[in-house]
Amino acid sequence: MTTSAAPSQRRAPSGLALVAVAAVLWAFIGLFTPELLDLGLSAVEIGFWRALLAGVVFVLHAGLRGGLRVRDRRDAGGLVVFGAVAVGLFYVALAAAIEHGGVSLAWILLYTAPAWVAVGAATLLREHVDAVRWSLVAATVAGVVLVAVGGGDGVTVTVASVAWGLAAGWSYSTWYLAGKRLLDRYAPVTISAWILVTGAVVLLPFTPFRALPPRAWLLLAGLALVSTYLPALAYYSGLATVDASRAAIVATVEPVVALGIGVLVADERLSATAVAGGAVVLAAATVASARR
Numbered sequence: 001m002t003t004s005a006a007p008s009q010r011r012a013p014s015g016l017a018l019v020a021v022a023a024v025l026w027a028f029i030g031l032f033t034p035e036l037l038d039l040g041l042s043a044v045e046i047g048f049w050r051a052l053l054a055g056v057v058f059v060l061h062a063g064l065r066g067g068l069r070v071r072d073r074r075d076a077g078g079l080v081v082f083g084a085v086a087v088g089l090f091y092v093a094l095a096a097a098i099e100h101g102g103v104s105l106a107w108i109l110l111y112t113a114p115a116w117v118a119v120g121a122a123t124l125l126r127e128h129v130d131a132v133r134w135s136l137v138a139a140t141v142a143g144v145v146l147v148a149v150g151g152g153d154g155v156t157v158t159v160a161s162v163a164w165g166l167a168a169g170w171s172y173s174t175w176y177l178a179g180k181r182l183l184d185r186y187a188p189v190t191i192s193a194w195i196l197v198t199g200a201v202v203l204l205p206f207t208p209f210r211a212l213p214p215r216a217w218l219l220l221a222g223l224a225l226v227s228t229y230l231p232a233l234a235y236y237s238g239l240a241t242v243d244a245s246r247a248a249i250v251a252t253v254e255p256v257v258a259l260g261i262g263v264l265v266a267d268e269r270l271s272a273t274a275v276a277g278g279a280v281v282l283a284a285a286t287v288a289s290a291r292r
Helices: 007-027 029-038 043-064 073-101 103-110 113-123 131-150 159-177 179-183 188-206 214-239 244-251 253-264 272-290
Strands: none
Touching (some): 007 214, 029 043, 103 131, 113 272, 131 272, 244 272
16 A cells, blocks of 8 residues: 655646746747747837736736735835846847847857856855856856857857847846845735836837737737746746756756757757857756756
């Protein structure tokens, strides 16, 4: 006669599955964005509509739960600044990185985020960063250099593509640096509602309002719901039952799927040197994210 598994043991596989689903859905950004760019939308337009549409959904969600209020003005100010960088800049930078360099290059550079976290922790937060983490930063830099030197078919390595990709990685790192403190105080849907609406407001003055074809609206809706709202719910639901280190490792499915999209959909082929560099970047990101 076998004994039944403990509740936490039974929940862990489903929690990891939710994290994996979230990672795959985030990678689908690499499906929606190139098509929107082909339809003539700019990176700013894509970022604005993604933030606005997903923000409205999160506001409705948080409002139904009574979770839109913040405790004090300092938190409100922190959420506004966080939204300007983690949504306003990040959404535009990622779309621009895809536009200028392709999906594969954009995601490799996006995963320099843990290296940016180490630099930010040491310089801005004055935290101690050990030798292992600095070695991971050095490995990330070396990997980026290999990717830039190697290039590949369908992958455009230019100052613009690398700069936008690194900007995406830096702005994404603020989710680690600022998001953790906010998550200790507010529910994920509350944070998402605030920062997405803030990001949309920041991008509003730079967004042209014009008639878009029905296909563009369909793709924007998919980007907002499938690759923004749903993965956030899946990820944080999964994180409630598994520790962050295991979730971080599973979440590296995202760049793998994104690279697959680049190969199968965008016909991108990284050179052997670029593949080696990408592997170094992703390995360093995995180790850095998994360390406590």
